[in-house]
Amino acid sequence: MRPEIPIFQPKDPDYVERVRASFARQQIMSLIGAELAVVEPGYTEIHLPHRPEITQQHGFIHGGVVGTIADSAAGYAANTLTPADTSVLTVEYKINLIAPADGERLVARGEVIKPGRTLIITRAEVFAIKNAQWTLCALMQQTIMAMQGKAESAR
Secondary structure, three states: OOOOOOOOOOOOOOOHHHHHHHHOHHHHHHHHHHEEEEEEOEEEEEEEEOOOHHHOOOEEEEEHHHHHHHHHHHHHHHHHOOOOOOEEEEEEEEEEEEEOOOOOEEEEEEEEOOOOEEEEEEEEEEEEOOOEEEEEEEEEEEEEEEEEEEOOOOO
8 A cells, every 4th residue: 555645746748758768777676676666646656576586695685786776775765755857866865774684575656845946845655565464664864966967878
């Protein structure tokens, strides 16, 4: 169930296509097998199936991977609210890994807390889903910089 979050108005009517195209350029997401499942104003979800290649020594999904999907989910939530000619970049984030990422899949939910012209404050929750049970495994708070007039690299 999606959490109750504030309703924000996107500045770009084509924000969904722009955010999805940006996600497709993030090769790390392809490498780990992540999917951008939900894109709404101020909110995104990234889903990640469990794969042995992304686990640590105990068989849990690695904390670095958990941080990666949290960072991207919250960053893309911010990007849904920027103008079409604006890209985003993480300035900082703080993550608490509060339970092992032990599940058949992870869901990272990113949301905007406070949109701004230059700085956007976001947060993410990451859940491990195992046997239909959702366990909160990470909480993250993040600051995003909106870079007006700066296009993403096409590398």
